[in-house]
Amino acid sequence: MDEFGLIEKYLAPLAIGHKGALSLLDDAAIISSRKDYELIITKDAIAEGVHFLPNTSPELIAKKLLRTNLSDIAAMGGVPKYYLIAAMLTGAIDEKWIGRFSKSLGEEQKIFGIHLIGGDTIKHSGPLSFSLTMIGEVKKGAALKRSGAKPGDGIYVSGTIGDGALGLKILRGEIKAGKAAEKYLAGRYHIPQPRMDLGLRLAGIASACMDISDGLIADLGHICTVSKVSAIIEKEKIPLSPAVKTILKAAPKFWDSIFSGGDDYELLFTVPPEKEKNLRMLAGKSGIGITKIGNITKKISEKVAILEKNRAFQLKNTGYSHF
Amino acid sequence: MDEFGLIEKYLAPLAIGHKGALSLLDDAAIISSRKDYELIITKDAIAEGVHFLPNTSPELIAKKLLRTNLSDIAAMGGVPKYYLIAAMLTGAIDEKWIGRFSKSLGEEQKIFGIHLIGGDTIKHSGPLSFSLTMIGEVKKGAALKRSGAKPGDGIYVSGTIGDGALGLKILRGEIKAGKAAEKYLAGRYHIPQPRMDLGLRLAGIASACMDISDGLIADLGHICTVSKVSAIIEKEKIPLSPAVKTILKAAPKFWDSIFSGGDDYELLFTVPPEKEKNLRMLAGKSGIGITKIGNITKKISEKVAILEKNRAFQLKNTGYSHF
Numbered sequence: 001m002d003e004f005g006l007i008e009k010y011l012a013p014l015a016i017g018h019k020g021a022l023s024l025l026d027d028a029a030i031i032s033s034r035k036d037y038e039l040i041i042t043k044d045a046i047a048e049g050v051h052f053l054p055n056t057s058p059e060l061i062a063k064k065l066l067r068t069n070l071s072d073i074a075a076m077g078g079v080p081k082y083y084l085i086a087a088m089l090t091g092a093i094d095e096k097w098i099g100r101f102s103k104s105l106g107e108e109q110k111i112f113g114i115h116l117i118g119g120d121t122i123k124h125s126g127p128l129s130f131s132l133t134m135i136g137e138v139k140k141g142a143a144l145k146r147s148g149a150k151p152g153d154g155i156y157v158s159g160t161i162g163d164g165a166l167g168l169k170i171l172r173g174e175i176k177a178g179k180a181a182e183k184y185l186a187g188r189y190h191i192p193q194p195r196m197d198l199g200l201r202l203a204g205i206a207s208a209c210m211d212i213s214d215g216l217i218a219d220l221g222h223i224c225t226v227s228k229v230s231a232i233i234e235k236e237k238i239p240l241s242p243a244v245k246t247i248l249k250a251a252p253k254f255w256d257s258i259f260s261g262g263d264d265y266e267l268l269f270t271v272p273p274e275k276e277k278n279l280r281m282l283a284g285k286s287g288i289g290i291t292k293i294g295n296i297t298k299k300i301s302e303k304v305a306i307l308e309k310n311r312a313f314q315l316k317n318t319g320y321s322h323f
Numbered sequence: 324m325d326e327f328g329l330i331e332k333y334l335a336p337l338a339i340g341h342k343g344a345l346s347l348l349d350d351a352a353i354i355s356s357r358k359d360y361e362l363i364i365t366k367d368a369i370a371e372g373v374h375f376l377p378n379t380s381p382e383l384i385a386k387k388l389l390r391t392n393l394s395d396i397a398a399m400g401g402v403p404k405y406y407l408i409a410a411m412l413t414g415a416i417d418e419k420w421i422g423r424f425s426k427s428l429g430e431e432q433k434i435f436g437i438h439l440i441g442g443d444t445i446k447h448s449g450p451l452s453f454s455l456t457m458i459g460e461v462k463k464g465a466a467l468k469r470s471g472a473k474p475g476d477g478i479y480v481s482g483t484i485g486d487g488a489l490g491l492k493i494l495r496g497e498i499k500a501g502k503a504a505e506k507y508l509a510g511r512y513h514i515p516q517p518r519m520d521l522g523l524r525l526a527g528i529a530s531a532c533m534d535i536s537d538g539l540i541a542d543l544g545h546i547c548t549v550s551k552v553s554a555i556i557e558k559e560k561i562p563l564s565p566a567v568k569t570i571l572k573a574a575p576k577f578w579d580s581i582f583s584g585g586d587d588y589e590l591l592f593t594v595p596p597e598k599e600k601n602l603r604m605l606a607g608k609s610g611i612g613i614t615k616i617g618n619i620t621k622k623i624s625e626k627v628a629i630l631e632k633n634r635a636f637q638l639k640n641t642g643y644s645h646f
Contacts, residue, residue, distance in 0.1 A: 226349075
């Protein structure tokens with residue numbers, strides 16, 4: 001089956017929900033921003049062996065590809081709308097694979113209310129790789145950015161931290177943790193939960209926001225750089241899943257991965273003191289744990305300082321770079 | 324130099340022209356469509372060894388990457404505005420390469436009035452590949468599509484056809500044509516000229532439009548499929564450059580490449596009889612040759628029929644697929 005046949009059979013059905021996708025038959029798709037709204041747009045690339053393990057199923061690749069980009073939209077406080085996919089396939093990818101991949105995209109579309117509107121499919125010698133462009137909508141001027149953190153603001157994270165990094169170690173066979181914990185952590189690595197609702201609700205409350213993809217310390221460092229501040233966080237306050245707690249109890253050396261491992265896709269955000277009441281009200285509604293882990297300070301020598309029982313805690317690695 | 328250093332030094336300067344790019348420091352960029360306008364968005368992927376030859380210079384890759392996507396915007400009658408780049412680099416790419424690539428992007432930005440607003444940079448085992456997302460603007464409802472061709476419409480192309488395909492053959496050493504002709508054709512392959520002005524002016528005149536990237540016959544076939552019509556074109560009317568004419572005179576076998584080779588990035592469009600007068604007026608203004616090569620008919624057994632001296636001409640290959 002040639003490229004056009006594949007598009008017609010597997011991808012065009014994913015585009016029927018948006019008329020401006022022109023059934024994927026044209027040179028470009030048509031979109032527009034509604035009155036009083038803006039569009040936000042993000043683009044990522046992932047490759048086998050770098051961002052996902054060899055022989056990862058098409059379903060898991062589809063989910064991770066969409067969800068990591070959805071997480072960027074969540075981090076800006078947006079509602080996701082459309083996406084374009086560039087699939088750089090290899091000889092190992094057959095029609096059955098494409099069928100499973102597309103079916104999974106379709107299931108995700110229903111969950112997140114998004115539509116495929118364009119893209120490209122090429123074949124090269126590998127590795128299997130993809131680029132995804134995700135477009136969301138946000139009220140004019142309401143987009144959450146990394147640049148607004150001020151001294152005195154509280155630092156918060158959603159969910160639990162370190163699950164993705166330890167999940168990857170489990171998938172690589174570097175940690176054993178018992179069947180249930182292993183399944184939970186591997187799932188957290190494979191299928192991120194973009195915090196769409198929380199991101200939306202943080203508009204007008206958070207002074208800065210981003211999603212954790214490179215690791216807690218590296219990403220908090222990004223907020224500090226852009227906001228021209230520093231951060232002090234307390235090790236004891238980092239929210240951990242039961243599975244991670246068990247692993248750390250047996251092997252404290254994995255604490256480094258909690259701080260510097262990527263792939264959590266939780267939201268990391270700062271809130272001014274006068275808005276912390278609003279945040280507590282919101283926390284109940286969103287149904288996701290929100291934990292204060294520290295405070296923004298004026299710029300000090302360290303970008304991000306970690307305290308353990310009020311003393312400085314030193315990391316070996318400060319951040320994970322996919323590059 | 325790490326990913327963030329590279330972005331700050333080479334890519335962020337390309338984003339200063341659009342405030343919503345947030346200096347490439349955030350999770351996503353902000354864009355919006357002006358009142359009475361829509362946005363058009365397209366995404367392509369290219370890989371070394373498939374879409375460009377190994378050891379192609381960073382300057383030529385930058386130009387081709389942008390221009391092939393600009394051509395899609397031209398084909399829809401849009402004005403290009405923003406782009407996002409996903410660069411999938413290999414170990415062979417050093418900082419000097421990135422510097423030259425970025426400088427070339429910057430020069431192209433000035434020519435086409437566009438701004439970098441986001442993207443991603445990853446490193447994998449190769450081949451060197453890129454995905455580009457281009458966003459343009461078009462008056463509401465004015466986007467040119469592939470779907471409007473009607474029986475009786477004239478079929479037109481801009482510029483000359485087959486230069487890109489024979490340019491590639493020259494670069495591969497499959498054809499010799501003398502220094503000047505070789506330089507001209509290789510240039511046509513390497514540096515497409517997206518027909519931005521012509522695309523804009525065709526609004527309200529062309530009934531269907533697209534750019535020629537897969538080859539004249541394949542792409543005309545796309546218009547026919549989407550418009551549910553057939554096309555009859557005359558071989559003698561295909562506009563050819565002097566360099567191509569010389570090659571064909573010596574080796575008529577290369578006619579197949581004229582019809583089925585890709586990479587011309589000229590516009591292919593249809594015009595209703597009552598609008599042909601407007602087209603002639605426009606042709607003078609746009610400064611680009613426009614040639615009528617045939618007519619749309621109601622659906623017949625062949626999607627695209629080629630006549631040579633009023634008799635059917637048979638092609639060996641009907642289209643080039645990069646896939």
